[in-house]
Structures are given as C-alpha cells and as structure tokens.
Amino acid sequence: MRIGVVAPSTPIGRDVADDVTALAARFFPGAEIVFHPQCFLVHRHFAGEDSVRAEAFVEVANDPTFDALWFARGGYGSCRVAEAILERLAPSAREKAYLGYSDAGYLLAGLYAAGFGHVAHGPMPQDIRRDGGEDAVRRALSWLTARSAEALEPNREAMPAAAFNITVFSQLLGTPLQPDLTDHVLMLEEVSEYTYRTDRAMFHITSNPAVRRVAGIRLGRCSLVPENDPDFGETEEEVVRHWCERSGIAFLGHADIGHDAGNRIVPFGAFRA
C-alpha cells in the first residue's frame, strides 16, 4: 500500500512529513507514505511554480505503484493547475484514491467531474498540526488503507454525496471543474469568512440551476468567523437554511466536516454502506 503526497496549493514543512511518517509507521505499518519533494518547495504563495506543482501531481497520479494520492495541505493554488493536470491524467490515474479538502476541492471536483471513482473529502497531512490532529491523520490513513467505515461522515443518507468548502465550491461553479451533483447530498463547510460573504456565496451556489438539482444540502462546521460590524444577525446555519428555502433545495441538517481535527471523510459518489 503506497500513498503519494503532493501539494498543488501551499507547502508543508519537513517536520510535518516526519511526524505523519512516524504516526503511520506506528499505526499503519503496511502503508508506505512517500512525500514528493515538491511538497516542500516555496514559490511565493505556492509550493513551487504552477508547472512544478502540476508536474508533481501528474507524476504521482499516473504512477501505478501508488494506490492513493493524498493532498498535503490546502491554502490557495490548486485552481491554477487543475485543468493542466486533468488533461494529462492517464488511465492508471483512475485506479487510485484521492483525499483532501479545502483548496483541494478544485481538483476533487474536476476529478469527480471526469468520472474518477475514488475521490474523497477528508483530512490531510498538515492537519497533524491541529489540536487533536493525530486523530484526523489516523482517520485519513484508516480510510486510505482500509476504507474504514468509522472514518466516514455518519449523517450520510443512502445516496451519492460530495463535500466542499463553500468559497471553493462557489468559485468553481460554471467552470469546467463543476461536477454534476444531481441527486447528491452536498455537504458544505467554511472557515475564516465573514458571515455576509458566506451569505453571498450561498446566493451564488443556490442560484445555480445545476446545483438546484442536488438532493439537499448538509452544513458542516463554519469556524473562525471574523466579527462583523454591524453584526450580520444570522448564524451560518440560518444563512444556509434561508438560501435553501428560497431556492427550493432541501436542508438536510448537519454534516460532521470542517476545518478541524473532527473532519470526517466523505467519499464522492455512490453510497457504500
């Protein structure tokens, strides 16, 4: 079982790779985790230039000796390389699992839109730096190595699902990365956004005709919301309920996902009990 780690957005430190490798050796001795050297490159905002990040992703994705591609970290940058990556993926790339969240959502979306069958929203190596982050990384590894049912988001209806950061999902609508989520449960989460921005993004998301074909929306955690002056006067759940009601989308309740150590795994697509 080999897991390749690449960073299409921002870099991680070698200490993160070391700690994740040590944790894996202890609890998942059958797993070999290979951190591509690109993970540690620093080019301004990014883990290397666009072409370098794209090349590393394609290299791992197309390498049949890897069983999974694990996104190192979010941040910003994968939208800049997503289309260049997707057009270069070989048939072997379809066999492996892809796991990440937050900014990785552009690529998860594009992979799922392209019919990849093992795409999932869940913790990344950098999460080991969170409070309780070892649990998040162990959860990711238990899914990557054994598709552990305990790792999965538990509120899932017996229907297809997908999960995204609200801002990321908003910004990929109408682009070639947008997947068809007809009859899917769409799980959303957010971090560090003013409530009025979440309100605006939910206007954008729920006004999209293709999004209106989802089976419903579940809301994960919205954390580190900056204080607004004046106070927006609605919670994130009220905002999401408001736009669901206005757009005729069912609000299905909570999802156990978010920018935190508790972030559970949401495999995209058909429900598997």
Place this chain on the structure above:
Amino acid sequence: MRIGVVAPSTPIGRDVADDVTALAARFFPGAEIVFHPQCFLVHRHFAGEDSVRAEAFVEVANDPTFDALWFARGGYGSCRVAEAILERLAPSAREKAYLGYSDAGYLLAGLYAAGFGHVAHGPMPQDIRRDGGEDAVRRALSWLTARSAEALEPNREAMPAAAFNITVFSQLLGTPLQPDLTDHVLMLEEVSEYTYRTDRAMFHITSNPAVRRVAGIRLGRCSLVPENDPDFGETEEEVVRHWCERSGIAFLGHADIGHDAGNRIVPFGAFRA
C-alpha cells in the same frame, strides 16, 4: 428631471442626502433628487429588511414621474433582493436610467440581462464622503441629467461595454442575473480584496464559457489591497493579464473606474459617441 434614490444594500446618513441635495441645487438646478426614506433605515447589515428594500426599489422604478433611479450606496445586500425586484418591474421601469456600482452590480446585471437600455456603472450619493467626492457626485449628476460625454469612461472602444466589481461579477455568474456580454468590453475593478482572492475570482470569471465570448477585458483600479503573508508576488494587473492569456480573452488595458472619486461612468450596452 426627477431622480429617485433607493438603497438596496446598506443605508446612508441624512447628512449625505442633505449634502448631495445642496450640491445638486447649486450645479443642477433643474434636477429634483428624492431620497426615498428607505435609504435611512437600518436593519442589521442592511438599509431595512429585504422586503422593505425591494418594495422601495420597485416603487421608484415603476413610478413614471422619476427619470432615473440612483443607487444610494454599495456595501452588501442587493443580491438578496434582485430577483424579487426584477419580477415586479413594470414597462415604465424600462424608460428610466439606473446608476450605481459595487454591490449595485447584481441589479445592474439583472436589469441589463432583462433588456433595460439605460443601465450604467458610476458614482453614487455616498461617494460625496470620499476625498474629492463632490466631483464624483457632480459627474454622476451630469450623466443622469444630460448624458454628459465628459462623465464617460474615456478608454472605451466603439463597442458595447459593461462594468463590474470583480467579486460581485464573480458571484453572479451562473445565476439568473448573469447578462450576455458577448462582444462587450468588460471593465472590472476591485477594492479591499487580497490579491490571491482576486486571482481566484479571475480564475472563476475567465473560466466561464459565456464570459469567454467578451470582446476583451479592461482593468480599472484595484485599491486598498490588504497585505498578504507571503506576498502574492503579482500585481492585480499581472493577475488579470495572466488569466486573460490563459483563457484566450483579450486584455485591452486600463479602465478609468474604481472605488474612488475618479470613477468614470460606463453605460452598459451599445456604444454611443
């Protein structure tokens, strides 16, 4: 000549109305400016509840005694009322001019998408509080009262145009508010956004197949850009040039628009010399 002012986003103070009224009396004695009382309401983030803001807009828009509807101010909120407003507009609403920018862009877009012929991007009453803001308000009034050519954005090609705030335009793509801008010069400006967010919004905008049919993009001023750590390493112009190049959209140069007193007027649609 009667101009009705409404505030579908955030409120203005009565002092702003008084100062704009005094300025108009001095330089545009033929113009009567009527500030709808809704402009001064405060409901949390907004100038009154959604239903109240929508009602005031519809009242002024449908009143044939008004020659123009002038947006009082931007901020946030017009996306919440735009569709409710648009479905209630009477034929008389098509006769008048509509002037605003920033958050007003949702309604300008929807009006233009609905075939309204006198929609323009330009200064609003609240701009009188800017440094040099009297110039901005006089420019707006010279266009509203006499379609003054000096008020117009000067870099305009002899082709249809439209102008938007980058974030606002991004967030209306794929919604019923999105206008057909085929063969238009699209002018964009931004304020108070991190460069990485502008980069992300430009990915979203230039990846939209309908947007790729514009004649080209001109960039206005991007002001008050917060410092990012790490530095993004590209200017806003470099970002916009980058995405234009990647998407095959012509970059046509600068536009004399922005969140400032110099903001010139861009009438939407067919070029009129």
